[in-house]
Amino acid sequence: MHVHGWIIYNGSLPGNKFVDFAEWLQEAALNRKTSAAIYKNSELSIMTGQTDLELINKQNFPDYVLFTDKDIYLARQLEMMGIPVFNSSSAIETSDDKIATYLALIKKKLPIPKTIIHPKIFENGLTDHSIISTAIQQLGFPMVVKEAFGSFGEQVYLIHNEEELIRKVKKLKDKPFVFQEFISSSCGRDIRLHVVGSKVAAGMKRTSSTDFRANVTSGGNMEAYEASNEEKALAIQAAEAIGADFAGVDLLFGPDESPIICEVNSNAHIRNMYDCTNINVADHIIDYILHKIG
The missing domain is CATH 3.30.1490.20 (ATP-grasp fold, A domain)
Structure with a gap:
């Protein structure tokens, strides 16, 4: 059976980093002899009838949707039409709201800053x-x-x-x-672990000498990082806490170097991780989805 997917991104945002993420995922799907079409969220209009939902401009449903956007309403409508969506609308919604994320983490008794x-x-x-x-x-x-x-x-x-x-x-x-x-012990440094399913696919350490935040986008430096078993387990638990199939989990260094969860990003981009580690997280994501829908 030939598998066909949709990869959805937000076409209203400036720059090419969002379509770049979609194209990496598409290439990974094509390398596995499956097909995947890229759509802007604005290209998939859905009409709500009296009792049903109907795609206006696309008739053939995909086997799955890889949703790299935060258009939660569109993701939810696709789910209501019976299409498997990765990540789910609820995971994206929780991840997009840091307060909701912290509440989900605390519910599972996972460590976060006060x-x-x-x-x-x-x-x-x-x-x-x-x-x-x-x-x-x-x-x-x-x-x-x-x-x-x-x-x-x-x-x-x-x-x-x-x-x-x-x-x-x-x-x-x-x-x-x-x-x-x-968390002063983690000032200007953190860990980004990319979780896919029940494993950590790749990790990097980010540092900044000029900012308390270590994000590469904010000018931080990055290096490949081999996480400890404790760090890996915590990152996987964090992704599971928000219901994400895959996520970028940011960990801080506590006073005794024990990990503390900073954020969980359900739509973490992967180019920096590849540049740093030479690991293509897109391959892991596509393999996970094909196994999941298999």
């Missing part, structure tokens, strides 16, 4: 200053403020004093965010 979720406020609402006082008392300075939604290390801020914290909270207004413990 975190205080800022209460929801509306656009014209005012922050109760007592929550700021509580955050300072519990977490101290420096402190990390992290928006629930953001990528590539952006929307993450290192705060050094109360005045700076008050300014940042006022600027964020009604955006969801957390106050978080700053």
Whole structure:
């Protein structure tokens, strides 16, 4: 039986890194004598009828969808039409929201930095200053403020004093965010492990001498990294906690070098990992999917 897949990315975003990810996955599928077509999310319009869903401009359903976008509504509609979607809409939704991710991790009793979720406020609402006082008392300075939604290390801020914290909270207004413990032992360094199924396919250590964040996009350096059994097990548990079939899991170095989960990215790009390790994670992802739907 010939297997045919769809690879979906968001065509509205500038730059080529998003289509680049899709093309790596497509090449891996073609190398396995299967076919995979790449679509922008805008090319797959779905009409909701009185009782059913209908693809407007594509008639032949694929055997699977590899969803590299965050268009959760489209992913959910494809699932409702009976198409296997990797990662699932629920995994993408949880991963996209860092607060939801932390709650999923804590539910499984996995280690994360001490975190205080800022209460929801509306656009014209005012922050109760007592929550700021509580955050300072519990977490101290420096402190990390992290928006629930953001990528590539952006929307993450290192705060050094109360005045700076008050300014940042006022600027964020009604955006969801957390106050978080700053893990000083991991300043400017972390680990990215790419989990596929129940194994770690590749790993790299990222370091920065100029930023508390180690993201390569923010100017960090990278080197191949062989994770310990403890680090591998934690990364796999983190991906499983959000229901992801594959994910990039970022680990921090705790005070005693024990791993602490920083983030879980269900749509982690793979070019940097390949450049660093010469391991093509796309091959592992396609092999996993073909086995899963087999």
